[in-house]
Every structure is written in structure tokens, then in C-alpha cells.
Amino acid sequence: MQPVVQFDNVTKSYGKHVAVENLNLSIEAGKFVTLLGPSGCGKSTSLRMLGGFEMPNSGRILLGGKDVTRVPPNKRNVNIVFQDYALFPHMSVAKNIAFGLELKGLDNQQIHRRVSELLELVQLQDYAKRLPSELSGGQRQRVALMRALAPDPDVLLLDEPLSALDAKLRQQMQIELKSIQEKTGKTFMFVTHDQEEALTMSDTIVVMNKGKIEQMGDPNTLYGRPGSVFVANFIGETNLLRSTVVGTEGDTTALNWNGVTIKAAQGGLAPKAGDHLYVVLRPEAIHCSADEPTSGNRIKGKVRQRVFKGNHTSLSVEVADGAVLNALVHPSDVAQLNGEDIWVGWKPETTTVIPDRHAHN
């Protein structure tokens, strides 16, 4: 199937500073795609190029297979939800939503019908006549979303639309956004630097770093099989064990980590003895016990810190040579771990390995 959006080798620089470098990205119709990355990595720039507000220095941008690189924003069938909503302050809610419809040349009746339909979708029927200044943050957010959806764009672009909301409302809006996306079947391209937000809503996450795509995949893959140290660190909490390959047997690798031998799945890397690898070990994959586990990787350690977090307790366990592993322990298991000396263990198949790029170049 033809992808709705294609970035074809797109580069954008401001003076000497390269904001987006050789971006290649295809987005399938009807997907919720998230651009995720730290501040300044070029997410907004990519989105603004797709919206028509920035011109790439090189490369092409295609919408539904058509080259739109040089098409002005008003002639592109994409709409943006801005971070601060950018609602027109002198127009009522209904007028704001109608704006794009009027410019499309719809007649009054059609406009009226579409506006009521959209207001209903977000339960704002009673607010049609209000000015944006008379709405709450969450309501403004919804109006901005509906205004952008109204002209029926091929792709809806959202640039950190939830960052101005408080934590509670934000979670609620995440769910609402996702459900609106599913109801309308629209392609959403969402930008955020919040990994939790990305994991909650996306079909596909595109992790960006310094203007380049680091990794792209569904949330499960990115969390479970991060392809680089950057991704492993950026998405979720993690223990990164820098280890040396000792040998391989079948599809498991034996590694030496600070003098301890551990096993890990190869993850298609085909490592050779002497290679350096990072083992990605998620805190929740670690099992802490008072007695030595019977199978899997196991190391003796001392509890250095316990932090109670409500639904779990976070333990910092000092193992071999002063290295520290972070583990999550379920409340029902904490009681039996009252001593300082415990065992940490994990199954090799719950980890993944990442090549140590710095060791090779």
C-alpha cells in the first residue's frame, strides 16, 4: 500500500546547525505514529516541514505519493495541532472549528453540521459560542484538535499538544486522543519528548536523536529490544551491563560482566569472543530472593537502598565489584527481603544485547 507520508532523504539546517539529517521515513495510513526524542533533536522541524512551514535544504517530502516539498501550507492537506493550541482569540469555539471548512468552500449548512458533529465527539456542544479565553486548558486542547480535524486532513500533525496540561488531565487526554484516532481512522503524527506518552498511544514510535532516526518500531519492540544504548536509556528505566563475550552456544551468548559470567540471548548479532556488548536488563525482569534461584542468571548482592513507590519497591542492589543493579520488587515479596544479603536473578531470554558502538570505531 502507498504510504501517506514519505520523507525522502530530507535534510534541514539552520546556518551551520543541522536540525534534521537525511531523514527517511514512511508512514502508513491510519497509524498513530510518534516522533520521540530529547529536546532539540529535530522533531518539530520535521513536523513543520511536513506542514509546509519550513523548506528542506535537500530531499523530498511526499503526501499520498505526491511531491509537496514546495507546496505552501494552505495547499497541503495536513493540519497541525499546535503546542499552545493557537486558537483564534476573537472567534468563538464554533467559528474556530469552522475556519478551515469555510476556506474549503463548504456551504453554511454543511459547515454547521460538521461543527456540531465534531463538538459532539468531544462533548463540547454547550460551548460552541464561548471564546477560547473562556475555556479550560483541556477544553482548549479539544477545540484545537477538532479545528485541525474539521477539514478532513490526510494526516493530523500534533506538536506536543499535551505538554501544557497537568499530569492527571494529560493521562486522560492521552486516552481520549487515542480513541479519537481510532474512531476517525486518521493518520496521526504525534511529537513528544515524553517516552511514557509515546508508549501509551503509538502504533509506531520513531526515536530521534540529533536530527537522525535512532530506531523505529512498535512500542513493544522498542521497549523490549532497543537497538542502541540511546534508545535503551531513553525508553523506560534500564540496567545496562557492559560485558565481554566469552563464547556462544546455540543462540545464547556467555558473557563476562565485572567478573561474573552471565548468559543472554544473541538477538541476531552473531557476536565473537572478545566483543564488547551491552546487556539490557529491565528492572522489572530482575527477580530478588533470599535464597539462590535454581536457574537463569544469578548473582549475590547487598541491598544498598530501598525506595517505596506505592505499587512496588525499588531496590538498589550492589553486586560484583561495586556495580549496582536496580530492581523492582512487588510489595508481597518485599517482606522476605529484610536482610542485606540477597540474590538477584533473571532469565536470559528477558534481556537483549546491544553492540558497543564505541568499541568498534
Add this chain to the structure above:
Amino acid sequence: MRNMFADAPRTTLTAFYWAFLLYLLLPLTLMMAMSFKDANFVAFPIGDWTLDWYAKVMQDKQFLEACLYSVMIAAASTLAATTLGTWIAMLIVAEGIKGQVIIFALACLPAVVPGMISAISLRIFISTIDMPTGTAAIILGHTVHAVPFVVVMALTRLRSMPGNLVDAARDLGADSVVAFFRVTLPYLKPALVGGMIFCVLLSIDDFVRTFFLGGYRPTLPMLIFAKVQGGMSPEINAMATLVLVVTAAVGLYAEYLTRRARTR
């Protein structure tokens, strides 16, 4: 017991305040009081009171014509100054235009040049381009004088405008002209209304430029000046009082509008 010397600074300040108010208001009050005097000359005591002078003013063809002329000039120069001033303000905030500081400085210059100098230079200018003195020349002069005020007011408002409002309009299908008229202009409206009222007042009030650029048809200030030359009479007081009341009302309304815009 309160020491009266401890209160001295306060008392002095209060006294100054009242003295200042008196100084501000006394001439105006006198002028207004005299307009109700039932006698042919302006002096105390006011024996009898009358509204005759007002009746006379309202029937004075010269006065009414001068009023109309002044209003016409004010309307034309306000329209021109607002259009020009808004355009200049847009240029100054636009991206990718060089020399914005210079444009701003040039646009503001007429506001700080002394009226006399401005009047003389305008007169020289119109004779250089062979423009006759009269209505067009006066409108030109008033426009040049008023533009800086519009520019500053429009700029202040433009600078407070969220940058992506126009982006949002463009995104929803507006070309730059539609975006200007449907988003930028309504956003500027409170500032422009205030600016326009200010332009009207400036124009109605202007004497020096009008004097240098005018033809034989007198504007209101010129008419009053001519009448004063012929000797004071309560009729002039009545005229001036009318002008004062109308302009004060307009000025207060403008202030109300800008205040309301600010609280939005």
C-alpha cells in the same frame, strides 16, 4: 498628641496636589463659565446666565462648515495614517526584511520633530512637487504626523500576538491575504481603534501644519483663531467648550476601549 510637623510633608504634598488641579482646571472652568454669560464681553462679574451663545454657535454657518471640514480632513488622514501605519508595523515585524530598525526610526521621526519644523518642511515639500496648498496638502500633513502613533500602537499589539496564529490560519487553508484580514487584523483591532481615535484628535487639534498647508477654507482651529483675532466674545467660549466636551468624550471612550482590550 500628634505633632503637626510630622505631618508637614504630607500636608505640603496634598496642598501641591490641589494647587496643581486648580492650575489645570481653572482656565478651562473660566472658559466654560464665560460661555454662559449674558453679555457681549468676556470679563467678571457674570451677572446673568444664558444659553444664547450656544444657540448662536449652532446657527453659525461658518462654524458648522469649519466643523465639517475638520471632520472630513480628520477622517481622511486617519484612514490614510491607519492603513500606512499598520502596513509599516507589519513590515517591521516581518521575517526576512533587512533594516527594520531604520524603518522604525524613520516611521517614528515625525512624532518627535517640532511641529513648526515639520510644518515648514511639509510646505517646502508640497511646493517642490507642485502640489497646491489646501485640502490634499493638509491631509498629507496630518497623515505624516499621525503615522508614528499608529505604528507604535500596532507594533505593541503585534509583538504580543502569538506567532503561530498566522501559521494556524495558513495551515487551515488561508493564503497570506486571507490570514491577514481574518486573523491579524481582528487581533489588531483594539489597538487600531485606539490609534484611529488618537489620529482624529490629533488632526482636529492641529493648528501649525494646517496653517502652513491650508488654503482659504478654514478648519475649526483656524476659524477660532481668526475669531479671536477679531476680539474675544462669549461665542468663542461656547465654540471652544463644545469642542472640548466632544473631544474629551471621544478621548475617554478610546481609553475605555483600550482598557477593555487589555483585560481580554
